[in-house]
Amino acid sequence: MEQVLKNRKIIKFSTNEQLKTFIEQQKLIFDKVRLVDVTTAKVYYLDEHRQISVEHHACYEFWNRAGKCQNCSSAKAFTTKGQVTKYEFIDDCVYFVISNYVEVNNKTYILEMISQSDDHTLYGAQGKNQIAKILTELNTRAYTDSLTKVFNRAYYDEQIKGIVGQNDGVMMLDVNKFKIINDTYGHVAGDIVLKALAEVMLSMTRQCDAVIRYGGDEFLIVFRNIGEAAFQKRLYQVRDAIRNIRLKEYPDVNLSASIGGIYCQVQPQRSLIGHIDKLLYKAKQEKEDICYEVITEANHEKEN
Numbered sequence: 279m280e281q282v283l284k285n286r287k288i289i290k291f292s293t294n295e296q297l298k299t300f301i302e303q304q305k306l307i308f309d310k311v312r313l314v315d316v317t318t319a320k321v322y323y324l325d326e327h328r329q330i331s332v333e334h335h336a337c338y339e340f341w342n343r344a345g346k347c348q349n350c351s352s353a354k355a356f357t358t359k360g361q362v363t364k365y366e367f368i369d370d371c372v373y374f375v376i377s378n379y380v381e382v383n384n385k386t387y388i389l390e391m392i393s394q395s396d397d398h399t400l401y402g403a404q405g406k407n408q409i410a411k412i413l414t415e416l417n418t419r420a421y422t423d424s425l426t427k428v429f430n431r432a433y434y435d436e437q438i439k440g441i442v443g444q445n446d447g448v449m450m451l452d453v454n455k456f457k458i459i460n461d462t463y464g465h466v467a468g469d470i471v472l473k474a475l476a477e478v479m480l481s482m483t484r485q486c487d488a489v490i491r492y493g494g495d496e497f498l499i500v501f502r503n504i505g506e507a508a509f510q511k512r513l514y515q516v517r518d519a520i521r522n523i524r525l526k527e528y529p530d531v532n533l534s535a536s537i538g539g540i541y542c543q544v545q546p547q548r549s550l551i552g553h554i555d556k557l558l559y560k561a562k563q564e565k566e567d568i569c570y571e572v573i574t575e576a577n578h579e580k581e582n
Contacts, residue, residue: 433488442542483501537569557569
């Protein structure tokens with residue numbers, strides 16, 4: 279029920295007038311047309327005075343959600359620089375959504391074009407409720423790590439990458455001597471360790487945050503809209519919580535983790551993974567628990 283078109287020609291508007299004309303054309307076809315800034319969740323629309331105005335509500339509130347949609351078609355369109363189509367269900371209504379990557383005066387947005395349908399033939403023999411349940415399960419499965427039940431690498435690549443913004447914090451961690459645990463106690467023990475790690479990290483995050491198994495024993499935690507002091511405190515709380523994990527099946531196993539952390543005072547203009555991976559490697563090489571850095575206006579300009 280979802281389709282991603284990656285290799286489309288990017289739609290660019292050099293003036294707001296071009297954008298306004300395009301939106302007016304699309305409003306003849308769709309029930310709702312809006313611009314979404316994925317990094318801030320702000321929504322812009324063409325008002326009755328033909329001005330681009332900002333809505334008072336975040337983009338996800340239209341779908342009766344309190345936070346970012348788990349399978350956000352606009353985030354996926356942003357990361358793939360393409361077009362994503364999907365169906366959404368609200369109460370008794372089904373919506374068809376086209377999310378298209380666009381550039382306006384060299385700034386990036388997602389143009390969402392939404393059509394409401396009450397055509398019950400769309401539901402087939404299974405009915406609307408069953409179709410909505412199937413879609414929800416498919417969306418969850420697509421972005422869930424089967425072992426730990428946290429988000430998987432695809433979730434980062436399609437929903438997070440490139441939209442980490444100002445006042446966000448990201449930490450990457452992996453388990454110290456994880457290979458030794460696997461070699462000594464077997465892969466079942468390794469799986470138990472990973473699940474215990476995931477439970478601890480989930481207990482220390484909010485609904486707006488994301489715990490991601492990036493690969494092997496490497497995890498990412500993305501904290502959205504958090505103060506610098508609070509994020510720094512979280513780094514040490516996660517470290518200590520991992521040290522305090524006790525496995526009843528393997529009481530002799532003592533866990534610890536190396537952690538790389540980045541706090542964004544400004545909107546980063548490049549992928550953070552390479553940067554934070556270097557901090558994690560430094561933490562391991564120098565036998566430190568945590569290597570932490572802040573992206574400021576000064577070092578941001580220097581790196582770019």
